[in-house]
Amino acid sequence: MRASGVRGVPVVANGTRRRRARRRRVMWAGGEALVTVGAVLLLLVAHQLWWTNREARQGAERKVAALEREWDAADPDTAAPGPADAGTVPAAPPSPSAGPPGATARQRSYPATGPSRTGHSRAYAVLTVPRLGLRVPVAEGVGKRDVLDKGYAGHYPGTQQPGRAGNFALAGHRNTHGEPFRYLPRLRAGDTIRVETRTATYTYAVDQILPRTSARDSGVLRPVPRSAVRPAYGYTDPGYYLTLTTCTPEFTSRYRLVVWGKLLSMRPRSR
Template sequence: MRRLLISFGELMVTLGLVVLLLAAYELWWTNQAADASARSTVAGLERQWAAEAPPAADAVGAGAGAGAGAATGVGARPAGAPSAAPPLAVGGPSGSGIDRMSRDLTAFAVLRIPALGVAFPVAEGVGKYSVLNHGYIGHYPGTALPGQPGNFAVAGHRNTHGEPFRHLDRLRVGDTVLVEVAAWTYSYRIDSILPQTSPSDVDTVAAVPHSAFHPGGGYGYRTPGSYLTLTTCTPAFTSLYRMIAWGHLVGQQRRTAP
């Protein structure tokens, strides 16, 4: 009996060490690896774009972007407006790529949230293993591209694998989100934040984004415009629900060589 108890105790200690190592890998190492990958990608994009940018004298300036439809509130989606097909589950296979963006995990944008210190690359697709676990923010296939009419909708991990949206709950109405692409930087102003909704609330990433599950909360928009939607899991360390933040385009600036 004593030998059995000793063996059982040793087995429990070994099992505890394995669980501890797995937790350290998931909570610490995945963040370190994804952060390094994201920083390297962002730095590479910035160097490439700076090299390709025209001199300031040759660049055509741009004024404020259209903010049509910026008034918040929930209403019926206009007839013929597309409904977002991808569920808000942050995972699953990514959709078809835009140009060369998705198949080799090519980042096509950098998303910055100055208030949160966030700067992460954006790639096509919201697949957990194909995109998000690499420390990237994922672009919902079928939604608008940055700065374009419609809804530029993205997803990011809240915990592990770089956790770009770890502190999305600290975002406030009026905060600015910047989306950089090769030639332009687009500025969005946050208008409303939905703390929690179901993964099935897919109208949150529709062309005119709003919450069909929370129609009385004034979440989202009711008229067409140029919008941004940020989605992540909530509560922290779970994937039970989704947190949503919405903003509209307020400005754009042409990238020029220093």
């Protein structure tokens, strides 16, 4: 039964009031759910963009310090090179014993140190890029959980070790988890990059930058690196190469950015 009222004044049924009340409750609950979802997404974004960077950078810094302490405690003149020192890819000519142009006799005979067979994914070198203020560990492998998500640079299995003829190739995150390679596009030809191992320090000079190529462009990792997608980029002659790769554009993994360097010098690591 409808409620009575004065003529000309709207009369609202009880059922209408209940329906309006239900709609308000539904809208309120929906609003709370949206706020909750928004807060969760915000926390996830903060975790990815801030927390993972913080944790990875701190962990990478601790690992660099630990490696330096370990190397300082060892005698580089008696330390035996690990099994990987022989290289995992046959060296392209000139032979590894020849050394880079201008190398002294001591430099030519100095061993290139790589990870042991039992130390897969373990950090064994330190990558330093002065222009970027970057100093991070290098570990064997390019797995996310074991290497890249720790803020390390990962060594592509099957490519050479530092100081050896061929291609020493590394990968690193551009965003999140320490993002060590975020600013690779800032590098310019002639910038120096150092790779320090237990026994020696290898200095490379940036030579070429490939702004974008396919994520499956395996040519950039060959002993004589040359893009299979954009063959104008790369090399035709054997040499001593360093390759740095990361995702591009930022916050995507669709393409790869590639930086190539050539070995300038190698010297025994100073204690």
